[in-house]
Amino acid sequence: MAAGAAAALAFLSQESRARAGGVGGLRVPAPVTMDSFFFGCELSGHTRSFTFKVEEEDDAEHVLALTMLCLTEGAKDECNVVEVVARNHDHQEIAVPVANLKLSCQPMLSLDDFQLQPPVTFRLKSGSGPVRITGRHQIVTISNDVSEEENEEEGSEEEEAELCPILPAKKQGGRF
Numbered sequence: 001m002a003a004g005a006a007a008a009l010a011f012l013s014q015e016s017r018a019r020a021g022g023v024g025g026l027r028v029p030a031p032v033t034m035d036s037f038f039f040g041c042e043l044s045g046h047t048r049s050f051t052f053k054v055e056e057e058d059d060a061e062h063v064l065a066l067t068m069l070c071l072t073e074g075a076k077d078e079c080n081v082v083e084v085v086a087r088n089h090d091h092q093e094i095a096v097p098v099a100n101l102k103l104s105c106q107p108m109l110s111l112d113d114f115q116l117q118p119p120v121t122f123r124l125k126s127g128s129g130p131v132r133i134t135g136r137h138q139i140v141t142i143s144n145d146v147s148e149e150e151n152e153e154e155g156s157e158e159e160e161a162e163l164c165p166i167l168p169a170k171k172q173g174g175r176f
Contacts, residue, residue, distance in 0.1 A: 022062040037137045039064060042072065043082065043122060044129035052137075053119035059141070064116045069099045070108035073130075077103040080127030086120045095123075101131060111135075 041050040054062045069082055082099040099109045113135075121131055 003042040017047055030141045033141045033143065035139045035141075037063075037139075039133075039135045039137045041122065041131070041133050042129070043124040045124075049121055049123045051119060052134075054057040055130050061140040062116060062118050063138045063140075064120055065138060066111045066116065066133065066137060067113060068108060068134045069101065069104055069112055070134075071101050071130070072132045074128060075103050075107075076128060078127050080129055080131050081125040082133070083123045083125045084120060085115065085123060097125065099131075101102045101108050101127075 003034065015088050026089060039052070040051070043050060052064055071080065080099075080101045081097055082101070083097045085093060085095045088094050098111070098114070101107060
């Protein structure tokens, strides 16, 4: 499965280069790498909050994609409200409840890749948990290093494109 994903990313990378390069002398975009890591934390009566943050000097784009919140072993039949504290589009901190879990009626909640930009804090506003939060930490890095070999290959592709003009299609008479 990892090999298939790598092949798909390689195809997308080649496809984006093919679209941007060679047409009208556009520059080829820098290579993009994407990594994805498993994320998980647990909130309980002992640990009521957890903050996910990344280094600010990091030039990569970080996204936390939440997949599920669920009560784990030892949970009581009480309301467990989980709140997310993050920044909105105006960079103001806001707190939003995202789940109200109860063992007898809703022990888990699927969030379907709910994406957040770090830093993000998860709080157990009410209840004693334990509540497990899972997801993926996605990192997108754009490399500014373009090798001379790639530039030479692109130059020859541009020359080939200029040598081969596009001819109009031939019309076929009488057939529909």
